[in-house]
Amino acid sequence: MHLNYSKQRVLLHWLSAAVILWALASGFYVAYGPVSDSVEHWVGSINVSLTTLFIPLFAWRFCLFACEFDAHEAKSSWAKALALLVHLMIYLTIAAVLVTGVLMMKKTISVFGLVHIPQPLQDPSLIEWATMGHIQSCAVLSLLVALHLCAVAWHEFSGRRVLQRMSFARPAGEMNR
Ligand code: HEM
Numbered sequence: 001m002h003l004n005y006s007k008q009r010v011l012l013h014w015l016s017a018a019v020i021l022w023a024l025a026s027g028f029y030v031a032y033g034p035v036s037d038s039v040e041h042w043v044g045s046i047n048v049s050l051t052t053l054f055i056p057l058f059a060w061r062f063c064l065f066a067c068e069f070d071a072h073e074a075k076s077s078w079a080k081a082l083a084l085l086v087h088l089m090i091y092l093t094i095a096a097v098l099v100t101g102v103l104m105m106k107k108t109i110s111v112f113g114l115v116h117i118p119q120p121l122q123d124p125s126l127i128e129w130a131t132m133g134h135i136q137s138c139a140v141l142s143l144l145v146a147l148h149l150c151a152v153a154w155h156e157f158s159g160r161r162v163l164q165r166m167s168f169a170r171p172a173g174e175m176n177r
Pocket residue numbers: 019020023024025026027028030031043044045047048051052054097098101102104105109134135138
């Protein structure tokens with residue numbers, strides 16, 4: 001019997017999923033879709049604010065993933081080891097997306113106009129390198145998220161209640177963690 005994820009981890013999973021799915025979908029749509037300059041500017045500044053706020057949440061989430069890592073679960077079957085490996089790859093790719101996003105900034109990072117962080121790089125060739133890294137890591141993250149959603153659907157259709165594991169509802173008899 002699987003244990004559920006802790007409440008903090010469930011909350012952080014769904015907050016992160018909302019931020020990441022929004023930033024991926026709106027970021028790619030604005031970059032390649034038919035949008036006006038004002039929409040592009042508006043979505044760009046909301047996304048920079050939102051994803052910068054997300055950085056400490058992500059750090060907290062990664063700490064929980066590392067602290068609650070269950071070596072017994074990883075060793076119990078090759079499928080569980082593979083799932084943990086894919087989850088780790090998702091974390092590393094999100095870290096790459098966040099680092100390259102900050103490094104590619106060509107102006108001060110404004111978090112909803114309240115906090116201002118100076119642009120870290122000045123050299124245009126390094127900024128260009130970070131921009132390429134951001135686009136590529138976003139593409140890899142999109143593939144991993146698609147794989148993740150297929151895996152969740154496959155488990156659910158095979159009768160394994162993985163969504164229940166990632167929900168606030170506790171099965172009867174299980175202690176709250
Ligand atoms: C959850 C993390 C993030 C996701 C999923 C994400 C996603 C994306 C995507 C899909 C694009 C369009 C790429 C393209 O041109 O093909 C983009 C562009 C961009 N991202 Fe990110 N990003 C994230 C974090 C950040 C952070 C932390 C920053 C900076 C503080 C940032 C700054 C930018 C900038 C400046 C652009 C260029 C276009 C624009 O101004 O909107 N991103 N991002």
